[in-house]
Amino acid sequence: MRALAAPWPWARISRRQRRLAWLTVWLSGLLAGSAWLLTQSMERALNAFETDARIAHRLLSQRAVQHEAVLATLSLMQPRVDERLPAIYPQFLHMWRRSGTQAWPGAPALSAALEAANQVKGRPQLAWAELAGGRFWISMAPAEGLGPQSAAYALEVSLPLMVPWADWPFGQTAEAPAARHTRVWLQHGQSRWDIHAGDAGPDLRRFVFRKHLAAASQPFDLVAERRYGLDDLPWLALGLWALGWSAGLGALATARRQSGARKRAEELLRLGQVSRLNALGELAAGLAHELNQPLTAILANTQATVRLLEEEPPDLHQAQDAMAKTATQARRAADVVARLRRVIERPNAAGGVPVDLAGVAHSVLQLLEPECRRHNVHTQLNVEDVARVMGDPVALEQIIHNLVINALTALDQVTDRQRNLWVSVSAGATPATVRLSVRDNGPGVAKELLDRLFEPFVSGRPGGLGLGLSLCETLAAEMGGHLHMRPATPGAEFVLDMPTATDAREMNAS
């Protein structure tokens, strides 16, 4: 007999603990996945932002250096004020020139600032900045060695026109959160000029970029700020992950539960068989002892009587006494048999309910599927659309179970061909019956067993108790059915004919 499998670890913890464990796994998986997605998204945003900010810084720095170059060229070439310059460089609103000891034109504050800027020779200098107004002035003193009549130049630069919008990295697609959440401005001291403003709102993180323009004459900071807001979150990816993870875990849990339930069912079934066999063994042992005792007494008494009667003269008195005792012991044996019959008989076997025979066959085969696989047997179930039968579902299950197990055992002897088992449910020979057939292509039933196949304690199997078929037949007869065997070539076919459930009975039952 096969040992029962040890209960798997899951079975030892309670249902509630199991549920809690699943919940924990689900939650931690969900959180870990989301955290990973979030980190990835933020890193991507940060990288994009830094790249853009660096490009913007480079573009503006190039413009600033260009301004210095223009100013240096003017200082060297000493041209007259040329109105065509702003046409070439739109960011230059005006070109200023001051020769000799002339004073700078314009407002006194501005001209003073320009004058002050000219104190430093040889390099362009920032003279005046109006960042809020979007302009600034840079100026350069006359180069050394050009004589006293040489002129100083100044340029009025417009900030909006200085930005190379065609190449500007931010806001290529203004609708994207990256554009809407980025704020870029130039800062000089306390004053600033917004290149673009960006919208306000709560932020999860804030990236900041700040760098001096690479031209000493224009000491402005380019500052960029990127707000990582709620609408930057990778909502689609998060949603898909949550959905996928939950679905996957759910499927796993279901599969686990189903296999657990199936394992339990199989074990229960096996346990049932074992305990039935044990009970039967106990019953048989007890029965043997209970019958043996009176038989011993009967035999001893009769043999003693024979001897007493052979004596000369025969001891009639003792012989009579012994025979009376023999009768008592015979009655005792009869009582044992009667008691056994009462134990075995099932009460209320006549009743029944409408049963879907095909359904029962299907569930038994499903239950025995691992067994079939183990015996390497190919199983086929054919079901016609037939009426329900009247019977006891448990008894029917037991009959089919026994027949299939018998077939599997018989098929073990087949080595030269595919092992086949056909189970079918079809209309019976008469309209009021349904027929279940279990057929195998095994070695069949030995000829000398054919007539006694359904008798108890007759078995074709070494070590078999010979109770299976006899029990099946008894169960079938109790339900008004009939079980018989038809030889197949090769193999054996067992046919169970069951009465159909008439409509009236079916209605009563439901």
Next chain:
Amino acid sequence: MNTLESLSPLIHLVDDDAPVREALALLISTVGLRVEQWADPEHFLARFDRQSLGAIVLDVRMPGVSGLAVLEHLQAAGVDHPVIMLTGHGTVDLCRRAFKAGAAEFLEKPVNDELLLDALQQAVRRHVKSRQRHSADLAARQRFAALTEREREVLGLIIEGLTNKEIGRAITLSPRTVESHRAHLFEKLAAPSLAHLIRHYAALVEAAP
């Protein structure tokens, strides 16, 4: 010895099932054996007459003390009665254990009368013989103990096969004196022949210091 044989042998029958016990007792009594019935094995162990001549019939399956346990108990206590075991279902293992514990016979119930009675009579015969041998041994030992030191010495040399002359030389006695010791020996040990003397007393001489 005659008084022992004149008593009819007694069979102790131990079985808790009264009808079975009574029937078996009746059967055994038809061949002239006396039967004492015991329903309780513990009662039997405590009370039965160990001097009695006969045999014991034991049922294996009894409530309380099992037949096998009773058998082992008897063996340990040095009871020399042959024991016949009865069982309803005799497995090879049970049979082996019973014989190992010293059972004389192992029979299955329901038991055939010839088998049981034959076994009983054989057991009784064996018990009588063993008791006889035992009492003969006892008598020989008593006689041997009554010998004098010199007589034992002469007996040892006789058993070794020496002639009177050789014995006289060996223990410096005149052959006539040896002759008289020898006559005393045969008389004291009730030995009708030299062969009898050697058969019954050689072991005792060797065992003596």
